[in-house]
Amino acid sequence: MSHPMPKVSYLKISMAQTLVKIYVHVVFSTKNRNELILTEIEKELFAYIGGVLRKYQSPLLSANGTANHIHLLISLSTNHALSDLLRELKKASSHWIKSKEERFKNFQWQSGFGAFSIGQSQIETVKNYIAKQKSIIKPNCLRMSIESFWRNTKLISIKIIF
Numbered sequence: 001m002s003h004p005m006p007k008v009s010y011l012k013i014s015m016a017q018t019l020v021k022i023y024v025h026v027v028f029s030t031k032n033r034n035e036l037i038l039t040e041i042e043k044e045l046f047a048y049i050g051g052v053l054r055k056y057q058s059p060l061l062s063a064n065g066t067a068n069h070i071h072l073l074i075s076l077s078t079n080h081a082l083s084d085l086l087r088e089l090k091k092a093s094s095h096w097i098k099s100k101e102e103r104f105k106n107f108q109w110q111s112g113f114g115a116f117s118i119g120q121s122q123i124e125t126v127k128n129y130i131a132k133q134k135s136i137i138k139p140n141c142l143r144m145s146i147e148s149f150w151r152n153t154k155l156i157s158i159k160i161i162f
Contacts, residue, residue: 022076023061023118025126026086027069031108035067041100045093046070052092056080062126064133071130073118086113 030036037045042065049072050060057077065071076082090109097107118126 018078020078021120022078023120023123023126024074024076024082025116025118025130026072026074026113027115028086028090028113029069029110031110033068033110036097036104036107037065037067037070041097041104045097048096049089049093052089053085056085056088058085061123062130064130066133071133073123073126073130082115086115 046060046063049063049070053060053072053074057079059075060072061075062073063070074085076085094107094109097104
């Protein structure tokens with residue numbers, strides 16, 4: 001006696017587009033931690049950085065820093081590798097700063113960077129942290145500041161080597 005095979009239907013799901021949200025908190029400093037990011041150019045610098053990031057489909061969500069380092073919160077595009085994006089961002093922004101005035105002619109960014117993925121639920125926490133940079137950072141305390149932030153927000157446990 002043979003039993004009829006049950007009729008199986010398959011639901012066909014087609015993913016016609018790519019949906020990705022990748023948030024990255026990026027930190028990098030001036031070469032040798034030289035204090036060259038002056039208050040008078042800072043607003044223009046962050047606007048310029050935002051424009052460069054838009055060109056790479058990676059909107060700038062927040063930016064701030066001190067005279068020797070910056071923090072950026074970026075919504076990273078799937079079309080560009082983070083290291084390539086930051087290389088182009090540093091190159092373009094360094095060129096821009098050098099063109100501002102003679103006193104910036106030797107401006108350079110450090111070669112490395114810190115980059116930390118951020119979950120959707122941590123966006124406001126990171127934005128607040130970035131906004132408070134000038135009030136919480138003491139000179140030459142970048143490493144301790146980053147380590148403290150990541151421990152206090154319990155996002156990850158890290159050891160940063162500078």
